[in-house]
Amino acid sequence: MINLDRYAATYGEKYGEHIEWLREVATAVDSYQDIHSNTDFRNAQLDALLLSSFSMTTEERVRMFEQLSYGDPGALLFSPGPSLSGVILNEAGSEAQKAQFYDYLKEHNCRTFFAVTEPNKGSDAGRLESRYTDGTLSGEKWLIGNGTRGDMGVVLFKTGNSPLATRAALLTKEMIDSPQIERRLLKQHCLRGARLSYLKFDALPIPQEQLLGEHLHPCERGLFSMIRTFNKMRPCVVGLSIGYAQAAVDLLLEHGKDAGIPQETCRHFNTILATIREVNLVAAKTADKEPDNMAYSSLAKIELDDLVKQIRPFLFQHFSKLQSDHFVHVRKFMRDSYAFDFMEGTHVIQKHNLVNILKRNDYVSPWSGQ
Ligand SMILES: Cc1cc2nc3c(=O)[nH]c(=O)nc-3n(C[C@H](O)[C@H](O)[C@H](O)COP(=O)(O)OP(=O)(O)OC[C@H]3O[C@@H](n4cnc5c(N)ncnc54)[C@H](O)[C@@H]3O)c2cc1C
Structure with a gap:
């Protein structure tokens, strides 16, 4: 309860x-x-x-x-x-x-999916292998949440080699149900509710009116609009992870003492979570005001991933004390939390992003307020 x-x-x-x-x-x-x-x-x-x-x-x-x-x-x-x-x-x-x-x-209250990641190129949107040529899409996607269950979805692909050639299309139910798409559920260990799926497009016809950004300038509809989208998504993924970690820490604060779990460490996690929540809200507000600024959202993801990497060994260290029904959700968190590092770019990639931003002269530090 x-x-x-x-x-x-x-x-x-x-x-x-x-x-x-x-x-x-x-x-x-x-x-x-x-x-x-x-x-x-x-x-x-x-x-x-x-x-x-x-x-x-x-x-x-x-x-x-x-x-x-x-x-x-x-x-x-x-x-x-x-x-x-x-x-x-x-x-x-x-x-x-x-x-x-x-x-x-x-x-229809249906499920939807957002298909970027590919088996060969991962989620690097600038280097996708899926190609849209002569009005048809061919390529493979994997790790796509609700990919087998979604009635509608957006898929990313390239129309050529330049960064401007990264494009997206809205797929309707009729298109998704066509024989030119194969959909399969992947075997999953962590965060199984995401229902990660494999999708294969084999010359799927996509009418031009389903392409996103046709009304925008070519510079705005390519990779740049994708990056803006990712900057808005990342704080959501960090938020998911903060909420889950908070629930686990609250359970440890509520029932941990009786089980012999050190409460001081749990309170420490609680304090850090509150700080990361603030950083993530700054990231979210920044994504609304300056959608091209990815510094804050990368920072929030790095800090959160770091905290989860401290919480997990602590839980493993005390695993034998976490066997009662009170801690079902904590045990689930121990397994699922691995998935968050991968969603919306790994820790390493976020650090890479941040280092590139820090090298710029116009960078304003989130901490200094300058
Ligand atoms: C639960 C879950 C849900 C997801 N849902 C979706 C979805 O709905 N749609 C979708 O499109 N995708 C989805 N994904 C995929 C996810 O977005 C990608 O897995 C994520 O962005 C990481 O990218 P990648 O797989 O390309 O990994 P990569 O960036 O290739 O990284 C792979 C590994 O290599 C390391 N690495 C990479 N580059 C370097 C480097 N230069 N130096 C050192 N190390 C490096 C990384 O840290 C990582 O450990 C989901 C993933 C998960 C786990």
Whole structure:
């Protein structure tokens, strides 16, 4: 049973009911058998809330995702809604494409996917191998959340070799159901609710009106609009991880003493989490105001990944004391938290980003306020 008072002490009471529901279904969503079954976990109020995230600012979305992740990030990622496709549609979609996406979602409450990562090139959007030529798309994607379940999705590909040639398209249900797409669920160990999938496109026809950014200047619709989208997504992923870590730390603060878990260390984790939350909210606000500035979101991801890398060995060290039902969610966190390092760029890549930014003369430090 979730202790809503602890949740409220950090976040207020806004999403209490949703958090309880997400925690309730977490283990079932996560269970290996369910990955292969058609069990659908639906909650109409949560569906409506997630649908409303389509028109939220990054800051609003981050605050909401962090709190819902306190319930369970796996169950949250498995839920229907605009996912990260909504973010790129807001950045690069035409009004007609936004309406097409939103109206369908509203009517069908479906799942959606955002397909960037490829088996050979990872999530490096500038070097993707998927190609759009003569009106058709060919290529492979993997690690795509809800890729097998989504009725709609956005896919990234290249039309040529220059950075301006990275483009995206909105795929409709008819296109996704066509025989030119193969979809397969991948075997997964961590954060199974994400339902990571493999997709293969074999000369899938995509009409020009489904290409995002046709109404924008070529400089704005290529890699630059993708980078803006990633800058807005990253604080959401960090928020998911903060909410999950906060739930684990709260359980340790609530029940850990009786189990012999050192409370001073848990309080230390709690304090650092509060600081990282502040940094991440700065990242979210920056993504809204200066969408090209990735310094803060990379920094928040680095700090969070560092903290998780401290929490995990601590939990392993005391693993024998974490066997009671009180700590089911903590044990789940120990496994799932590996996935967060990879989502939206690994720790190493974020450091690489930050070092490049620090080398620039116009860099303003998040800490100095200068
Ligand atoms: C739960 C989950 C959900 C996901 N959902 C989606 C989704 O919905 N859609 C989607 O498109 N993708 C998704 N992904 C994929 C994810 O975005 C990528 O895995 C992530 O961005 C990391 O990129 P990569 O796989 O290219 O790894 P890489 O960047 O290739 O890194 C691989 C490893 O090499 C290291 N490395 C890379 N470069 C260097 C270097 N220069 N120096 C030193 N070390 C280096 C990295 O730190 C890492 O350990 C998901 C992944 C997970 C785990």
